[in-house]
Amino acid sequence: MVAAQADHMEADAPRTYHHRDFPLRLLLESKGRTSVSVCLPARNEAPTIGAIVASLNRDLVSTGLVDELLVIDDHSTDDTAAIAGEAGASVVASADVLPDYGEGHGKGGVLWKSLLVSRGDIVVWCDADLRNFNSHMVSGVLGPLLTEARIQFSKGFYDRPDNGGQGGGRVTELVARPLLSLLFPELAYLQQPLSGEYGGHRSALERLPFVEGYGVEIGLLIDLVRSEGAEVIAQVDLDQREHRNRSLRDLGPQAMAIMQTILRRTDRDLAPVLAELSIPGADTVEVGSAERPPMIEVAEYLEAHPNSSRTAPAESDIQLAASSSAASLP
């Protein structure tokens, strides 16, 4: 690699933290008047959703760090909604939100809708299939958002014990990282660009389009880097994460959605929005990466969030937060 390129990439590499940099006391001090929503997208997550909601309620809602805890139920056919409600979350059916935009399954559509139904100045998302959930997975992501004035987006990363602790998952290491290295090298430095534990200031999130399916994570990162630069992104070490491990067959469509999203951000003609993955001896799988518009372009959103352009924390709050955290950060 030529030296100039290396310098450029190092300077732009995302700032890295550890969840232990952000003890609850520091976060509560830094929070000021900033409100925080946590939204869990869930599709048939009955085995895990109850413990996640209970842990968040006990550690973060009751202590005042999190103001709102929502589960967005995406057409579950199991007891996800009932279990989440009993454990103390407000449950919203994805199908009831913005139905005029189509029922649209898929993770990205759910995250997009969660911006409309949540109220917080900061929104944090967390996958609902985590088996070893600990509330530091959410408070860690919140850390840089509450304590660092320039950070607009914060992404969790972790070791995967099922993978010998090495790197990301298969789709991350074989698809996302090589393509990012080629086309958006600042993002190849993220340890887990596809992780489901991340969040941002509403003022930034509401300006981004959301890819409907599994391309959502990579689409948000690329659009943010292009408009604001990698210096507004932080990554936070969340220790270990265990979730549902998918078969290679299941990962093909996910990998294709990621490729579609990255390629279409290089040149819209490189991949169609809707494509078919051919699998010899099996039915082809349709993979989509259609986009929902930035929420600030949606009339219903502006009605529900009339102050949306003013939801960024007040300048004085940011300065307070930055000065109170400076001493304890590495």
Ligand SMILES: Nc1nc2c(ncn2[C@@H]2O[C@H](COP(=O)(O)OP(=O)(O)O)[C@@H](O)[C@H]2O)c(=O)[nH]1
């Ligand atoms: N598979 C799937 N997951 C969804 C959908 N909508 C929301 N989700 C949730 O998105 C999160 C991540 O999904 P998962 O399948 O575990 O993705 P992976 O971790 O990247 O393999 C989980 O909490 C799902 O319940 C959907 O339409 N399909």
Ligand SMILES: [Mg+2]
């Ligand atoms: Mg998962």
